[in-house]
Amino acid sequence: MTTGLGLAGYEPDSQSESAVAFRVQVLEDEQFIPQHRHRKGQLILALHGAITCEVENAMWMVPPQYAVWIPGRVPHSNRATPGARLCFLFIEPGAAAMPEHCCTLKISPLVRELILTLAVRKKGQGTSLALQRLVQVLFDELPQQPQQQLQLPVSAHPKIRMMVDTMAAEPAVWQTLGQWADHFAMSERNLARLVVKETGLSFRRWRHQLQLILALQLLIRGHSVQQAAHALGYDSTTAFINMFRKGLGQTPGRYLSGLTTPSQ
Structure with missing residues (x-):
């Protein structure tokens, strides 16, 4: 699914799946999402351009091929550069062995493609078992991504x-x-x-x-x-x-x- 950064009408916590992903296309102007939080953990992957997240008194920079991990219920705000292309991945609490703190991750090509594949899957497309296998591989690989120091304490x-x-x-x-x-x-x-x-x-x-x-x-x-x-x-x-x-x-x-x- 591809949507605007405003995400009007979309509530990720209403989804029951262990992992939900969708693409985001930012408009020409810089976009800002005020402070908010989710029950699900959120991974923000930059595909083109960049996004800056302010989380837990820190500013996190997310250039292409990187992602920021935000555990569930952590307040955060986002600011994306003009024309940025992003992918949001929401993970049900406890579904994957993700860090308990916010961090920037260097995303491997495999994990990137797994997330993008999940983002284009629609309900009823492919078998449920195939989708479960894809998500399981993602959950196996994602916690192995190396952390990078791209944050500023604020x-x-x-x-x-x-x-x-x-x-x-x-x-x-x-x-x-x-x-x-x-x-x-x-x-x-x-x-x-x-x-x-x-x-x-x-x-x-x-x-x-x-x-x-x-x-x-x-x-x-x-x-x-x-x-x-x-x-x-x-x-x-x-x-x-x-x-x-x-x-x-x-x-x-x-x-x-x-x-x-x-x-x-």
Whole structure:
């Protein structure tokens, strides 16, 4: 099934199947789904474009060939890039050995095709036994997908929230701990302690993770490496590439080439 991101009139928890999947085509504009929750666990797989989910005081980035797993009853909101193509998979609680916490998963070609096959199956199409076998293979493989660190810890603390929103909107301007300490009229030491307390990361590591997420968003939207480096305030493309490689283990070009998926 293919639907718009608004999913008007669709209630996944009303379905009794252990696994329900459907395709989502985002419109030209960026789409946002406010905070909500499901009884079923939800896997959001990016096929083209990207989606950012805010879950449990963290921001999760989902580029193509990745998925974010959201356990049942966990409040979350979603923001998809213009023209994104996604696949939503809802899993009945306890049906698969999935993590009890939110995480980003690197999805193998096999699992991707299993999910897409399930999404196009209709009631009465194929035998029930064949569908059960497909779902069982999916449930065997899905928990084996490796977890990736593509999340940014986000606190409800007003200062942390202001920092995230402002740095995401103007990453080239608000870059240093000293700038924020002056803005909040507090010492750098006290602000550094607040960041660690609220996010579990030092300011430098926390900012690096945000920059990594912003870099992925820009590159997936079609910006060049040079454009992304400039947008994030880097003086040189080389410094930007080094930041990217440090976070994801590959240069932007090599990483993006690995995100290429067959047209769906």
